[in-house]
Amino acid sequence: xxxxxxxxxxxxxxxxxxxxxxxxxxxxxxxxxxxxxxxxxxxxxxxxxxxxxxxxxxxxxxxxxxxxxxxxxxxxxxxxxxxxxxxxxxx
Amino acid sequence: xxxxxxxxxxxxxxxxxxxxxxxxxxxxxxxxxxxxxxxxxxxxxxxxxxxxxxxxxxxxxxxxxxxxxxxxxxxxxxxxxxxxxxxxxxx
Amino acid sequence: xxxxxxxxxxxxxxxxxxxxxxxxxxxxxxxxxxxxxxxxxxxxxxxxxxxxxxxxxxxxxxxxxxxxxxxxxxxxxxxxxxxxxxxxxxx
Amino acid sequence: xxxxxxxxxxxxxxxxxxxxxxxxxxxxxxxxxxxxxxxxxxxxxxxxxxxxxxxxxxxxxxxxxxxxxxxxxxxxxxxxxxxxxxxxxxx
Amino acid sequence: xxxxxxxxxxxxxxxxxxxxxxxxxxxxxxxxxxxxxxxxxxxxxxxxxxxxxxxxxxxxxxxxxxxxxxxxxxxxxxxxxxxxxxxxxxx
Numbered sequence: 453x454x455x456x457x458x459x460x461x462x463x464x465x466x467x468x469x470x471x472x473x474x475x476x477x478x479x480x481x482x483x484x485x486x487x488x489x490x491x492x493x494x495x496x497x498x499x500x501x502x503x504x505x506x507x508x509x510x511x512x513x514x515x516x517x518x519x520x521x522x523x524x525x526x527x528x529x530x531x532x533x534x535x536x537x538x539x540x541x542x543x
Numbered sequence: 544x545x546x547x548x549x550x551x552x553x554x555x556x557x558x559x560x561x562x563x564x565x566x567x568x569x570x571x572x573x574x575x576x577x578x579x580x581x582x583x584x585x586x587x588x589x590x591x592x593x594x595x596x597x598x599x600x601x602x603x604x605x606x607x608x609x610x611x612x613x614x615x616x617x618x619x620x621x622x623x624x625x626x627x628x629x630x631x632x633x634x
Numbered sequence: 635x636x637x638x639x640x641x642x643x644x645x646x647x648x649x650x651x652x653x654x655x656x657x658x659x660x661x662x663x664x665x666x667x668x669x670x671x672x673x674x675x676x677x678x679x680x681x682x683x684x685x686x687x688x689x690x691x692x693x694x695x696x697x698x699x700x701x702x703x704x705x706x707x708x709x710x711x712x713x714x715x716x717x718x719x720x721x722x723x724x725x
Numbered sequence: 726x727x728x729x730x731x732x733x734x735x736x737x738x739x740x741x742x743x744x745x746x747x748x749x750x751x752x753x754x755x756x757x758x759x760x761x762x763x764x765x766x767x768x769x770x771x772x773x774x775x776x777x778x779x780x781x782x783x784x785x786x787x788x789x790x791x792x793x794x795x796x797x798x799x800x801x802x803x804x805x806x807x808x809x810x811x812x813x814x815x816x
Numbered sequence: 817x818x819x820x821x822x823x824x825x826x827x828x829x830x831x832x833x834x835x836x837x838x839x840x841x842x843x844x845x846x847x848x849x850x851x852x853x854x855x856x857x858x859x860x861x862x863x864x865x866x867x868x869x870x871x872x873x874x875x876x877x878x879x880x881x882x883x884x885x886x887x888x889x890x891x892x893x894x895x896x897x898x899x900x901x902x903x904x905x906x907x
Contacts, residue, residue: 453676453678453711454675454676455675483674484641484660484675499650500648500649500650509644511710511711513709520650520709533649533650533653533710534644534646534650535646535648536644536646537645537646538645539642539643539645539660540643540644541641541660542642542686542687
């Protein structure tokens with residue numbers, strides 16, 4: 453699980469039918485000070501109605517997302533599970 | 544899940560019997576501007592009738608592909624699940 | 635599974651409902667001499683009441699955490715499973 | 726899933742009993758032109774009677790191999806699933 | 817799956833109760849000539865009574881270890897499954 457910022461979204465007309473009703477967002481991994489860790493474009497399913505610019509937690513895990521969507525054939529394994537308000541660090 | 548471009552396909556006469564009827568494509572990871580991220584050759588099962596040159600979403604996840612194919616013994620964990628028409632980015 | 639030190643915690647008001655009652659900590663991977671291996675911020679679910687500064691074992695594995703929490707829809711795959719007291723090395 | 730070339734095999738007298746009857750091969754990842762990508766030694770279970778020097782597809786996926794072997798306790802997650810005859814690339 | 821050498825063991829008094837009776841060892845990945853590939857400290861559950869200095873196969877796979885231990889809530893995904901006596905390479 454890692455921190456990420458939401459950068460954009462994807463438009464697709466031809467996709468697996470299990471993905472038709474779901475929003476897919478482009479996320480970039482960041483560190484706890486908000487700096488970009490990598491500009492690898494990670495595509496994530498949105499589970500919590502997040503928007504562009506939000507700081508979120510991204511999880512890479514297949515089984516849970518399929519259980520949440522109630523459909524074992526949804527071919528997705530990356531999802532946004534929380535929006536972060538604050539980070540407390542002890543140096 | 545990541546963006547990729549389809550580059551070629553593989554011909555194999557000796558393979559696990561669960562793979563016999565499926566198309567295996569070579570994909571390269573790209574970024575949201577279409578630039579190559581890595582020239583690692585990622586072999587992906589085609590679930591949506593994609594063709595060479597298409598921009599697609601690739602998912603690495605074993606359980607879902609086996610559920611979709613209705614066969615728990617298919618030894619595959621990488622699949623093409625959507626063709627991308629457009630990408631919307633907010634800078 | 636790897637060694638890590640706990641660095642901080644995350645505050646989130648909008649998250650998947652399965653995560654509401656759980657503590658999420660920020661961990662950094664270390665080596666057996668306590669040196670930082672990477673400053674990648676790894677978000678981990680706390681299973682053993684660990685605190686900031688502790689040396690712990692972090693496991694990345696989805697199924698077990700869902701079984702432990704008794705809930706197959708908890709979207710989590712990284713957890714803290716032990717606090718380390720001592721490390722014995724034979725050179 | 727990736728392309729690999731088979732380099733050697735392993736001899737072990739003390740191993741988990743589920744592994745006793747299976748052949749374990751050393752594979753090296755290659756690209757579509759047959760060049761070495763990494764000299765990381767990846768240990769793979771042979772499912773299709775491949776031999777040293779063959780170009781093969783390697784899959785890293787735990788569930789399928791256990792289903793194929795009919796044994797949920799076989800501690801293996803890397804397998805050789807096809808021998809490649811030809812690769813078609815469109816530049 | 818990869819080759820590793822066992823370097824040490826971990827002592828922990830506060831851990832998840834499923835881990836209480838199991839031996840956790842520190843392993844380092846090596847190549848087929850016995851050279852260190854990475855000094856990343858990988859923590860592995862011992863399934864075959866291996867000792868410090870042994871050359872072993874390490875597997876990263878959650879489901880199998882939980883089936884072997886007969887306990888779906890054991891939070892472990894890395895295990896030692898074989899001790900290597902000999903490696904045969906064809907150049």
